[in-house]
Amino acid sequence: MVYKIFVELFKIWKPYVFPSPISVIETFVRLLSDNxxxxxxxxxVRRMLIGYLIAAILGVVVGLAIVKSEFLDKNLRPLILGFQTLPSVCWLPFAILWYGLSEKAIIFVTAIGSIFSITLAVESGIKNVNPLYIKAAKTMGATGLRLYLNVIFPASLPFVISGMKQGWSFAFRALMAGEMLFATKGLGQVLMVGRDLADMSQVISVMIVTIVFGLVIEKAIFGPLENQIRIRWGLKNT
Known part of the structure; x- marks a missing residue:
């Protein structure tokens, strides 16, 4: 009440435009209590894991194909670069036409949102491996699959992990866009309900949860991976 009086008195902003921290906390507790x-x-999270796993597998495969094929490097890589600049929300009409208003459509948008960044990261990582590593490995008899598994893949990991982290953020943005349009449940749907009801406390609560979720993934998965890789390649002290 004091907050509302203060806002109205000094004409800073309306409570329904930017809610108080207490209102956000109350809404957050309410959303938790009713599940x-x-x-x-x-x-x-389930949609995110499925879509991102599909994107990671296809991204690695397509990235390797581009590296191994000069034809694909000249013709497919520019196309992927173009698709990378395209906002993921642009794929929603195709997803709805191909899969209807279903889980498959949301997962498709999630996967397509990150596959291009992962593909480019794999391609760039392999191409930027120090040639000395490859020459040294070949002189010791490493060829074919053994060369890739023991030398090229480990040396390209800094690029690949960075691309996968970027792909994760792209996939999450695409997922939220899909859920906001036609999902029956999900963080995007809860956010849209808050918008439709003009409940900015609910909107901000979902935004905070989304930010915290991203930070947890960074600290628990991508951060430790990057640190281990940097330590292994002598870029950071233990």
Whole structure:
């Protein structure tokens, strides 16, 4: 109440435009208590994992194909670069036409949002491996698959991990866009309900959850991976 009086008195902003921290906390607790947030998080994480796993597998395969084929390097790589600049939300009409208003459509948008960045990261990582590593490995008899597994892949990991981290963020943005349009449950759907009801406390609560989720993934997965790789290649002290 004091907050509302203060805002109205000094004409800073309206409470329904930018809610107080207490209002956001109350809304967050309410969403947790009625399991709305829990169910939404589970649905979002499941879609994210499926879509990102598909993107990672296809991205690695396509990236390797571009490296091995000069024809694909000249013709497919520029096309992938163009698709990379295209906002993921542009794929939503195709997803709806191909899969309808379903889980498959959201997963498709999630996967397509990150596949191009992962592909380019794999391609760039392999191409930027120090030639001395490859020459040294060949003089010791490493060829074919053994050369890739023991030398080229490990040396390209800094590029690949950076691309996968970027792909994760792209995939999450695409997923939120898909859920905001036609999902029956998920963080994007909860956010849209808050918007439709003009409940900015709910909108901000979902935004905070999304930010915290991204930070947890960074600290728990991508951060340790990057540190281990940098230590292994002598770029950081233990």
């Amino acid at each position: 709305t947030l829990t169910v939404a998080m589970i649905a979002t």
